[in-house]
Amino acid sequence: MSTESLRKDHHLIEKMLKALDITSALLKSGKAIPAPILDQIIDFTKNFTIVCHHGKEEDSLFPALEKSGMPREGGPIARMLFEHEVTKQLTSKLEESAKSYLKSGSPDALVVDIKDYVDHVALHLAKENHRLFMMADMILQSKAEQVNKDLAQSEEAKLKELGRTRDHYEDLVGDVESGLVQ
Numbered sequence: 001m002s003t004e005s006l007r008k009d010h011h012l013i014e015k016m017l018k019a020l021d022i023t024s025a026l027l028k029s030g031k032a033i034p035a036p037i038l039d040q041i042i043d044f045t046k047n048f049t050i051v052c053h054h055g056k057e058e059d060s061l062f063p064a065l066e067k068s069g070m071p072r073e074g075g076p077i078a079r080m081l082f083e084h085e086v087t088k089q090l091t092s093k094l095e096e097s098a099k100s101y102l103k104s105g106s107p108d109a110l111v112v113d114i115k116d117y118v119d120h121v122a123l124h125l126a127k128e129n130h131r132l133f134m135m136a137d138m139i140l141q142s143k144a145e146q147v148n149k150d151l152a153q154s155e156e157a158k159l160k161e162l163g164r165t166r167d168h169y170e171d172l173v174g175d176v177e178s179g180l181v182q
Helices: 004-028 035-067 076-104 108-139 141-162 166-180
Strands: none
Touching: 004 035, 004 108, 004 141, 004 166, 035 076, 035 108, 035 141, 035 166, 076 108, 108 141, 141 166
């Protein structure tokens, strides 16, 4: 399967979405979320989801699909690129409302921004998992080994650029989950 590494990313991102849902529920119930938890959430959403995961898709998967005949404009690739931009915008809003929450203690904007982010990213992942990745696995079947190699190299380069490892982000998600269930 040419999308195996991306599906693995999605699993980790989905765990963070669940942690964000818990964060929102805690905020709504009047519980305070400490800065280190919010910092880890922002680090993950900005660096793992956008830089690493979206980078892998944009640098490796999408070009491979284009070379195999899938148009960049007006089709699934264009839609995913548009949604990646929306994710960046929602991440910026989330970061700003987290900073505001930490200063003011008022969770209202953060709760709204968490919901918007989670709703958008969950729908985006579902589209990729159930449509784009299924098409990609069929279209790229004969090139799966090369695509997987390219994805692995892209991930390694992106994480090296960030000074992080995949294990760091897997541990970070675990830390956020455990920090929320105290």
